[in-house]
Amino acid sequence: MAGTGRFHYLDGLRAVAIGSVLGVHWLVWYVPFFHGGVIGVDIFFVLSGFIITTVLWRSSSTRTLAGEWLHFVRRRVVRLYPALVGLVVGATVLYAVVPHSGLSATEVTQRGLMVLGQATSIWGAVQEGSLLVPALEPFGHTWSLAVEWYFYLAWPLLLLAVRRRGWTAQRTAHLSVVIAACCYAGSLVLPPFWFYFGPSARFAEILAGCALALYLLARPNDAAPLRMPPVLPAAALVAVVLYVLLAPASHGPYRWIGVPLAVTATLVIICAGYAASGGPVRTLLSHPLLTAIGRVSYSLYLWHTVPVLALEDVPSVPKPLLGVLAVGMVAALTVGSYSLLERPFLRGRSDVLSPRRTPTSSVPRPREVSTEKPPVSRTKETPGP
Template identity: 55%
Template sequence: MDFLDGIRGVAIAAVLALHWASWYVPFFHGGSIGVDVFFVLSGFVITTVLWRGTTQWGAFLRRRVVRLYPALLGLVVVSVALYAVTPWAPVGPADVARRGLIALTQTSSAWAATRSGSMWLPGLEPFGQTWSLAVEWYFYALWPLLVLRARAADWSAARLAAVSLAAAAAAYALAVPLPTFAFYFGPVERCAELLVGAALGLWLVDHPPTPRRTRVAPVVALAAVIGYAVIGTDAQTWGYRYVGVPLAVAGAVLLIRAGYAGPGPAQRVLSHRWLTGLGRVSYSLYLWHLLPFVLLADAPLPKPALGLLAVAAAAVLTWASHRLLERPFLRPRSELLRMRRPGRPDPELRPSPAPLA
């Protein structure tokens, strides 16, 4: 499943280009579609694991907390400490601690929607990026209940996939008229992307792709996602809403499915060790990539030196976070590979129709 990490690598690279490079060059404003790709992939992985595993709702939520919160808590603690010892820090450590509490309680998306009218979350720095985690927690709270209930009722995966896809279409239709801020940061449109990924995961259970070489479609999908990230419009434009989002969702679906169908040029690119390595640390990198830039913004150094120092600091913090706060809490890779492969669940993985926890 290295290609899934490769897709994550492409997505986080698009986000980094948006946040790091678009201020200096007239490109990469379309990098926000990396977030869209992440949501589709997250819906796919979570739903596949739910359908194939023996997870009850409470156990699923506990695993999500164990998986996500050590690195998030580390970000908050280290941020408070760094702001306390940095003379030119834009705000004091008490304010950072208050914002960190908002991030830890995963209320950042709803809170920010009432506090900011811009496409960034200045009231939450350096934790503005946690809005996406808040959106995912809305999904985690409801979707697993529906999946597990459908399994207990002996629904087919294809039937639930159809329901998921219909719900995704309805959510996107409801989100399109929303103001720019609510469209981008709110849960409605993001749940549409998560549900598309979920529908794909469920469809592949009953319709596993036959092994074959797939060449043209995934190459076009990969080129389109990268191309939009480089020359596309930012999230405040109609182009993102009507072109960028559908392109990212369709591209992610094609790349995920092609990876299961067989080898090809796009799959080889996505399985490259540099790209898969970037994908494996993408969660920590996403959490930590903004902190050095925000903290060093007013440092008395030339801008090129500040940029290099911030990138180096982000790399070090990402490495430490992944090694110390992520890896100890990850499931064995062999278990994840077993649960993510296409096809019907193994009989021993099917749970009894017990009441949901």
């Protein structure tokens, strides 16, 4: 939001998330740190649930329930798939021209087509319980997009249905918390592979973001601004950084410490962006450098491993030089993907992430009881994780 830093702030939080992912995927081979960077994906999931639920709850339409759901799915496809298709095409070309890349262009294309299936790619990649990265290389990291698709094929239907039945945002938030707690508790008995890559624990994280969005939406327009001691978001951000840097590589601490820490810290940091006094964390996460990284985080996530994997076995070239070349290619491909395949498909929409809703005339929701009104100022749609 112009002048307030709130939307810049959320972009800054995306930068923290993608920075954590880059740490675990790029640096753990060279330094004994950054194993905790896996929680970057958890941050993305919580943030995605917060944004998508806010958008859906504040939407206003005369469509049927099925029509609203199809409209939402179409928007997500238009928003996410151009860059994803660009990834598959670009990776095929890259592997075709890089000598000794380890995979043929045909193999990359076949795996890319599986990735474009999204909702089936995560299961198609499972091979006797082994890690799915080898089965999907160089697209193994797209498993997280597939998990999101599972969630967003179901959650909008439930959310829009209860809203039409007159449920309040607060009541729906309670439901979200209960489902999230059940998903997380049920996931704790799963083996490490299924806990990490399966949808149940991830649904819990997304639902935590959904619940926060609904609790904030339940606040009346004339409610006093949120109050939060600046030390609280600062402690949350420090805890995230320390975990990213110092967490061990073993899976045990992740499910018992990493996931609860990532979810709780992300919720606190999001709330700090909506508090009356922003404090140093909001100032930091609204910094132009962090917000710029956050804006391109989707394309950066798509491309951050592909050149690295393609160049890792090129002979007669020093490894440090290959590393520099790979990082340079990631940067160039990220900028190109964002400029050509993301920005043209960003559509102007109501300022739904504003902490206040400005009363205005609008088309009433079908069978809607709530008096919440959509705002009138404009901004750009933001991507999911």
